[in-house]
Amino acid sequence: MSEYKLTLKGIHHVYGNKADDETEAIKHIDLNVRDGEFLAIVGASGCGKSTLLNIMCGMIEPSEGEVLIDGDSISSGKHRIGYISQTDTLLPWRKIESNVALGLEIEGISKKERLEQARKMIALSGMEGFEKKYPHELSGGMRKRAVIIRALVQNPDIIFMDEPFGPLDVFTRETLQKEILKMWGERKNTIIYITHDIAEAITLADRIVLLSRRPSIVKNEYKVDLPRPRVIEECKYNPVFLELEKQIWHDIKDELQEEV
Template sequence: MKHTEKIKMSLKGIQHTYYSATGEETKAIEDISIDVKEGEFLAIVGASGCGKSTLLNIMCGMFAPTKGEVLIDGESIEKSDHKIGYISQTDTLLPWRTIESNVALGLEIEGIKKEERIKRARELMKTSGLEGFEKKYPFELSGGMRKRAVIIRALAQNPDIIYMDEPFGPLDVFTREKLQGEILKMWMERKNTIIYITHDISEAITLADRIVLLSYRPSRIKAEYIVDIPRPRNIEECKYDPEFLKLEKQIWSDIKDELRFDDTEEEEEKAWIKRS
């Protein structure tokens, strides 16, 4: 799929510093600027603790950066009324609601009439292989099926931008590859802009148009790569493409110096958000 040359989102000089309860500073992000084109599938990769999730949360407006700004269609994210979707690592289905009512939740919040929102939810469930499970509850579905429901819930509102934070991390490799295929199919049909956080280089190459590699903390853009593998892509076959193997080798070579045995980013972020 070819995306347009229109810039959908821009990060301008993003910096972010966390402060501990004792006032100690941890600089997470140092001067990151990225332009994301409309309809582009952008993957952001980096070693654990490099600031990927912090950057994503700034991009979707969950909190403001210490310095810099986020623009959507040239407007500050604080003023923008664009629809965005967010798919996290965790299972965010509401256990007391049926699957169809979970999928329709965003439409309900928007004020869409019940008949229309259930119709749209069921159409998405059918295309994603969840037909017949409309009246089931989350505990009655497998992990892969629940994740599928989370994905189509984000798609139900047809958001301009979808943010995904390592959505398939907890799943087995077979379920993960199947869901990767479904993400690509839905993206090809809808042409949403997707920003995808992952530590899995293979996954990034399989899905993305472009990959941004972040350095270790304080995070900067270390390298960018264009994924020159034709679409549509077959999940099982594209990893044997010579371009795939060449790019995978290059990214591994570039990332090996960034590896650290330090997982403090997530705890720092949670503590900072709690205090905010």
């Protein structure tokens, strides 16, 4: 068993096949993520955050380098991976309980067992009473909550989240951030979280990685020394929060100025 849950070794990625059309997205990234760690990745728009996340979860094969989970190649197919994207990925013709149970259905779990597990997770997330509703009958925040518990119900080794709350209003975002922290606190899945929101990264994460402008390298890492469990409404007034937010914003601003 590896010391780390996830390891990136020499990740380099280029889009395009011909030299004239090539775009170097990621230059050279080595990264280790501990079991149960909540890691946030931030960076200026277009710096390659989503590309890196998609390489981490096996959706993109890097031009060079390898991704390991528990010391084994991600291509081995041994690992349970959860993925939550920016878009609404619920199936509109399925009721919420069937949407939440979809991954278990693909795994071959019996209908009775998968629906029982789905209903337990729905109740845990505060959505009890919405099991028989269809996605169009729910608010945007409730649909996103269903997407999150669909990923969690399979108890994956790692959950990858790509700016999952981007289009939501600030109040709904805070509610869902609380849900994420509550569920993560109970299960301690490893989470890799992409966000453009520095405050969100500090509120949620144990550690933050800042990517440089394209081609991306790891420009800096920051340990988030805020006690857990965290009260979202209070975090933003903590001096540690304010100082870290200022430091990360300063480093990102440097990237933007260099690009100009």
